[in-house]
Structures are given as C-alpha cells and as structure tokens.
Amino acid sequence: MTLLNRLGLKNRQPVEVAPPAPPRQFFFVRGHPRSGTNWVGALLNLHPKINCFGEFHFEDIRNAIDTLQGHVWQITSREPLKSELDRCFEDLVRRCMRTLESRKPGAEWIGDRTPRGLRVFLEGAPYIMIARDGRDVLLSWTYHVLRQRPHVVDVVVPAHLRSAFQVKHDHFNADHDYFRKHPEELLTDEGWVRFIAGRWANWMRADREAVRQIQQGELNARVLPIRYEELHADTEGGRRAMYRFLGLNPDEAAPLGKENRTTPGFDQEDPTSFWRHGRIGDWKRYSNDRFKLWFKEAAGEALVECGYEKDNNW
Template structure:
C-alpha cells in the first residue's frame, strides 16, 4: 500500500485537496487523523511513565534484573505505525492502492511521520496568507466570534496574528523537510489549483504515481469544483458555510489596509519565494 499525507495551514484548501484525492477510484484520503499530535505525542508520555515504573520496580523489587526491557523508540514506533495503518485502512476497499490522511498541522510533524513511514509522500498546499486570514475570520464568525470580522477589535487582531504565525511556521517547516527529502514533497499553490484545476490535479496524481487519463481527471475536477461541492457559483458567499466563497484574492475587498500591511511585512519574503502576488 502506498502511503501519503496532505497538509497546509488551516483554511488553505486542505479539505478541497482531500476531496480531490478521495474522488480517484484507487485513492483513499481521510481526514483528520491527527496521528502525531493526538496519539503519538500523548502515547509517548504513557510509555515514558511505564518505563519509569518498570525501572522503579526493577530497582526496589528485582535487584536490578528486570523481567521486561524498556519500550524503546523502535518498539514505540511499531505500536504507533500499527495504529495509524489500521486507522488509514478503515475506509479502504479492494480498489484502494494509495491511502492517506489530510491533517493541516502535519506541517509541524513531518520528521515524525517520515520516521514512521520513510517512503510516504507529502503534499503541501500553500495559500496567500492574507486570504488565509480572511477565511479564518469568517470561520471564527461561524463559530460564534463575530468580532473577528471587525477591524480594530481585539479578536480581529488576534486572528490576524495567529494566521501570520501559523503560516510562517508551517511554510518554513515544510521547506526545511523538503530540502532534506526533495523527492517526497509536492507543493502546490491554492491559486494555481483555481486557475488550472485540470493541470494541477493531474500533477497531483502523477506525483503519487496513481493512474490518470483525461476522462478521469475531468470527472474528478467536475466532482470537486466549488459549484459541485457547495451548490453555489464561486463568489456567491455564504458566511454560514464551511465552503464560504470559493475565490482567490478575497482579501482585497475584505481585509482592512492595516492588517494587509502587517501580513505583507511579516510574510513578505516567504510570499515572494512562494510566488504569492503582492
């Protein structure tokens, strides 16, 4: 089975990416497993406590001759790997040959994923941080924090700052991993997926090694278009929907000038490297 993981800053198009993968008959992409942050990291604390307990009993009861060795890194990785594979396989069927999980914050855990699955491929989607900020504001409003959309409010400021921090961290971490493992990482830009969905979708599946043909790609793109998924044309906004608007450059009309300036100043160098237009 071919394993892959998809990631990107929240509100960068990771769910769209997941649905594109899942629309291929030989590819299964679930979301969001959070296998490292919600399983491996907490489980490591359990294992460390277990090892400490063994050591204490060995010292106090068994005269330093333990019956059980400590759980080492290799055994721990085997446990986590088995858990992940079982979870990944829960939705797979007889046709599935490529299986993956979309979790945005895998951007921060690529070395851990690589240790568990050395051959796994990584797909990273990058979106203009100004559009990320606007989408995060709308998400906060939908979650019951309407002040996030109000320029000058504390919640608005915190939302912008959080978007900047996460964007800088995620992009830098994926770049660092890609420098060490260039053949394992495919990066695409949200705006390119909008501008050329057929070409970008074909490139995605070719990177995985999954079979593609024009008819299949056309069907996948049609099934995962904004209109097909949201029931609205791109640009028709619904603030109550997860699929809010489906456009590129929404920040130009929705983001106040001061916030746009702060984001551009903070992220400018990486935006240029990622060919994000000013």
C-alpha cells in the same frame, strides 16, 4: 433421481469467490487550515484507486510519543523500547487508515487529509503539501471561526483575544452578511491579525524546511508541494500531477464537477458555509492600512520567502 441425490448428496450452488483485495498503500495531504486540503482530497477522490479522507490528527499521538522518548530518565528514551515505540506508531497509523477501506473497497491508495504541518509518519510514504497566500488564509480562517458556536470559539480563539473577537462574532450572528456590507471592519483587531499571520509564517517555514529535508534525502519520504493559487488556475493539470505522483493513470479519474465541489471556487459566496468562496486575493476586499502593517510585521518575510510578494511594498 440424480446420482448426487442417490448418494445422499445435494446439489450445491456455486460459491462466489471475491477477487483479492488490492494491496493498500498510504499517503498524506497536509497544509495550514483553510489552505485547500479538503479540495485536494475531493480532487484525489475522483480517481477510482484513491480513497482520501480526514481528519486523523496523528500529530497528537506522535507528540505524546516524542515526549515519552524525550524523558532521558525513563526507559522510553532508551533502546530497544524507543525504536519499538516508533514501530508501534507506524503500525497504529496504518491500522487506523485501513478503517477507511469499506468506504471505497477498490482503492489502492488510502490517504489521510489533515490540515496540519508536514511531518513524516510513515517511512517512504508520499506527502502532498498545499500552501496558500497567508492573507487569504487569514480571511478564510476568520470567517470559519465566525460561523462556529460559542464553545468552539472558546477553544480556537486564545483567551486574550476572545473579548475582541466576540464583538465580531455577535455582529456576524446578528447578520451573516454584516462583514460583506462592512468589509473594512473585519480585520481590525491587531492581536487577531498578528496571531494568525505569525502562526501561518512559522508554519510555512517549518513546512518548507521539511520539504527541503525530504528533497535532500534527510527524511525518508516523497513530497509534492503545490500552491492553492496554481491549482485554482489549472485544476486539471494540478490534479493530473497528483495522480501521477501516486503512480496512477490520470485518464481513469472522473471529471471535475460543481456537484462534488471539485471545480475551482464557487458561483456564490456563502459566509455560513464551510465552502465559503474559494476566491484568490479576496483579502484585498477587506484590507486596510493597519491590517497591512500588522501582517507585514508578523509575516511579511514569509510572504516573500514563499513567493507571494517580491518585497514588503504591497
């Protein structure tokens, strides 16, 4: 009998002590819908110290707080409550993002990937903002909405454009290859083209202004602007720049691969898939003179400002 047993004590198995969890830092990926935010998130997740997921849509909560703070007749517009609301919002963002920890416990960085405009939610946080040619955005968004169920279409398509869009939706559901066979028929609704083009133009101007404010020190954050087209042309170089932006060693990341959809583009086009094509300049296949006119009038200046065209003679 061992001494421990004689003393009435039993041998105990050694307790396994888990290593301390790494400190969590937070970042954000932003961009217009169909600009490549999902792709950026997938590229970032190749790094063992990054855990990027979406979509949190903190904008809705921030907008509600902004509304409360804007009511000058209410206590929520005055100190100390006004600043306390801001602190509570930042705490909410961090707490919500920390719910992702179990997905990748060893990650040091937790990222929110949401296709929305660039707004600073956490002071000093890094932001990766991706932009894409508005004409490709329009094409990709159109296909994205075409494959949705009617109740989703009713939400994302404005009421005054719904009847015209429904005709295209019916064509697509009857034959998913209809617009690949008849590309000249896809971008023929003036209201739809102007709506998406104008939204993209306003979005780009707002994002460019936010980038300027961050770079000039007017907003407390860090930002890495990237282009979809440049990332497509040099995916390896682009992702290494993103890792370095977060202070990480790019050599620790896993390789690009088709199985995790991190290589640029896709071998085959699938109109029914969220990952339809990923091709640069695909809009040209569907272009027509009326489409060009409408887009130029709604977003031609933004195309030039963003460097996608030298002038409106395209």
